[in-house]
Amino acid sequence: MLKKISVDKISELAARLMGKGTLIAPVREEAGFNFREISDAGQVDLNFYNTLLSSKSAFLPQKEDFIRYESGQSVQDAKCVELNLKPTFLFGVRPCDARSFEIMDIHFIETGAPDPYWQDRRQATTIFGYAFDLNRPAEPADFYTALGIGAADPAGSDVFMIQKGDEMLLKGITPKGEKILAEIDSLSEASADDLKYFDDTVEAGRSFKTRFMNIDAPAVAKKFEDLFHNTEFWERISDGCLSCGVCTFVCPTCYCFDICDENLFGGGTRRRVWDACMFTDFTLEASGHNPRTKVYQRLRQKVCHKYSYHVRKYGPVSCVGCGRCTRSCPVNIDIFSIVDQALKA
Numbered sequence: 001m002l003k004k005i006s007v008d009k010i011s012e013l014a015a016r017l018m019g020k021g022t023l024i025a026p027v028r029e030e031a032g033f034n035f036r037e038i039s040d041a042g043q044v045d046l047n048f049y050n051t052l053l054s055s056k057s058a059f060l061p062q063k064e065d066f067i068r069y070e071s072g073q074s075v076q077d078a079k080c081v082e083l084n085l086k087p088t089f090l091f092g093v094r095p096c097d098a099r100s101f102e103i104m105d106i107h108f109i110e111t112g113a114p115d116p117y118w119q120d121r122r123q124a125t126t127i128f129g130y131a132f133d134l135n136r137p138a139e140p141a142d143f144y145t146a147l148g149i150g151a152a153d154p155a156g157s158d159v160f161m162i163q164k165g166d167e168m169l170l171k172g173i174t175p176k177g178e179k180i181l182a183e184i185d186s187l188s189e190a191s192a193d194d195l196k197y198f199d200d201t202v203e204a205g206r207s208f209k210t211r212f213m214n215i216d217a218p219a220v221a222k223k224f225e226d227l228f229h230n231t232e233f234w235e236r237i238s239d240g241c242l243s244c245g246v247c248t249f250v251c252p253t254c255y256c257f258d259i260c261d262e263n264l265f266g267g268g269t270r271r272r273v274w275d276a277c278m279f280t281d282f283t284l285e286a287s288g289h290n291p292r293t294k295v296y297q298r299l300r301q302k303v304c305h306k307y308s309y310h311v312r313k314y315g316p317v318s319c320v321g322c323g324r325c326t327r328s329c330p331v332n333i334d335i336f337s338i339v340d341q342a343l344k345a
């Protein structure tokens with residue numbers, strides 16, 4: 001099903017989605033764009049390249065309370081924090097970020113014990129993917145095409161949006177996406193020309209130019225295995241790293257978290273918060289021993305997890321080439337360049 005709406009009526013579409021549940025969409029903020037829960041349909045702003053933070057927080061909030069309790073009470077009296085989810089619409093997700101959810105699903109749904117918080121949010125959410133503008137050059141840090149993701153790739157989206165002049169084309173990709181498009185009667189039927197434009201754009205997006213190198217996942221994984229003990233390589237690669245963790249917080253496929261209890265005035269909360277393997281105390285053990293005291297060990301962990309251990313264990317590289325880590329790093333450490341240097345080492 002292909003529908004369309006005038007671009008200047010996007011806020012009307014946003015209002016319709018808000019009437020059906022929770023809308024999360026890009027908004028313009030002082031530092032750049034970010035996904036936020038929308039309280040006023042006029043906030044939705046699709047004039048962005050990509051957001052500063054990825055949209056993973058729609059499923060894995062940076063901070064989330066699980067349990068509340070009172071000090072001195074029995075553990076049976078602790079109360080679970082209910083999710084109370086409404087249907088949710090995650091609107092304007094770029095193709096690389098849409099693909100990241102499929103990688104995250106491996107960890108939160110498909111292996112071991114499913115994470116009910118991630119799983120329930122995924123089930124409640126309809127993803128409106130949004131093609132990059134093929135008339136605008138990719139940001140220099142991006143390399144998603146090297147990981148097999150097109151600039152107008154509908155994979156991972158329920159509805160996929162491509163702008164055609166003053167109109168937005170919306171195609172249902174999954175039954176969930178088809179359903180929501182059928183329910184919004186203010187959308188117009190698209191023409192055969194629109195359908196051709198949509199298909200041509202998806203195809204053109206496959207040869208869109210970002211930074212590129214041939215990433216043969218098993219070969220890259222093996223290369224990093226061979227380099228693991230090459231301390232000179234890792235010290236050079238990590239030179240200048242501040243262990244600030246920004247690269248992991250902005251990353252759509254980084255999912256490390258910590259669980260901590262916070263007690264205040266006799267009331268307690270068990271809380272999940274994002275953590276990062278780049279932090280100095282990430283691997284600090286209760287004994288006081290820390291197996292990764294050196295910066296190079298931590299950067300090696302991050303890179304090898306994404307490009308070696310993940311490939312060996314699950315198949316795909318755990319990186320979608322969105323370029324955020326490179327754009328955000330205060331000392332310009334660039335994961336694409338690390339992979340490139342590893343392959344040439």
Ligand code: SF4
Pocket residue numbers: 247250251252253254306318319320321322323324325326335
């Ligand atoms: S490692 Fe960097 S380029 Fe890869 S997905 Fe994470 S932020 Fe994007």
Ligand code: SF4
Pocket residue numbers: 240241242243244245246247248278328329330331332333
């Ligand atoms: S953003 Fe850069 S400096 Fe900060 S931890 Fe990551 S690689 Fe190191």
